[in-house]
Amino acid sequence: MTEQARARGTLRAEDFARTTDAILGGVGSVIDGKPEAVRSALVCLLAEGHLLIEDVPGVGKTMLARALAASVDATVRRIQFTPDLLPGDVTGVSVFNPVEREFEFKQGAIFANIVIADEINRSSPKTQSALLEAMEERQVTVDGRTHYVPEPFLVVATQNPLEMEGTYALPEAQRDRFMMRISMGYPDERSEALMLRQRDTLNPLDQLSAVVSAEQVTELISWARAVHVAPPIEDYAVALAHATRTHSDLRLGASPRATLQLVRAAKVWAALDGRGFVIPDDITALLAPVFAHRLIPTRSAGGARARGAADAITTILERIASSVRVPIAPRQ
Secondary structure, three states: OOHHHHHHHHOOHHHHHHHHHHHHHHHHHHOOOOHHHHHHHHHHHHOOOOEEEEOOOOOOHHHHHHHHHHOEEOOEEEEEOOOOOOHHHHHEEEEEEOOOOEEEEEEOOOOOOEEEEEOHHHOOHHHHHHHHHHHHHOEEEEOOEEEEOOOOOEEEEEEOOOOOOOOOOOOHHHHHHOOEEEOOOOOOHHHHHHHHHHOOOOOHHHHOOOOEEHHHHHHHHHHHHOOEOOHHHHHHHHHHHHHHHHOOOEEEOOOHHHHHHHHHHHHHHHHHOOOOEOOHHHHHHHHHHHHHHHOEEOHHHOOOOHHHHHHHHHHHHHHHHHHOOOOOOOOO
């Protein structure tokens, strides 16, 4: 029996739709007026990726991460990244047991199903790098011994823009580990006024209960993984990635990992729309969230400052999307 058959046999389409709608509805009740951000967070969870939320303080970055964690009945840990945070605080350390006369491994905060890395760019690069192995290989190596993190595993990191004081820019290898980067943005006037009325005496997180277990999340992941991707769609994703690597205004293009994660995210995106197959629109809808944080523009293209770089990358991706040939299904 194929993986697709096994996945379809244990979970029905209506079950997937009902469960994911419940998650989106629950998180959406906490994050007013930001359905795109909520959907992106769920996509990362079900595509086995990691999410980076970048924006100014006070727009709900940590609230989104906590709301997603509250919707899943699984282990959740929050790490407040600060300049004095040590790598061992994240991964864990070996401690000598005088009774057993041997070293014992004490797990760090990374050993949870959902890890909220709050303000990740406020810690040193050495501490940031403690996440690299766990995010990619889902394991931690301490003193030559390998320890596996639980499944499912998701890191939701928040960071303030690089213009803020006391921050350390994430290195390219760290950014490449994140499947998607999104920005919350300011709420519209209606949503902000509603927030003032509803949250004066009530914390919406207190009203949010888990709708799925860790085991059910694993089933949802298997369902989404079985979504069909036709070879022309795969070629389309590869062509988009290749275009970033050869573009004259980019010093660094999308990695093969980025291409893989683009297709994985597109599978979940299609499943959330009730389809068992990926279409080109799924790929283009996720192009900026999956690719943008991995690209580095040339100085002449606007890469001298962070805001100029972000604007330049957005423009470049729009041009690439319009120039790469979109696969069209043959008429029957």
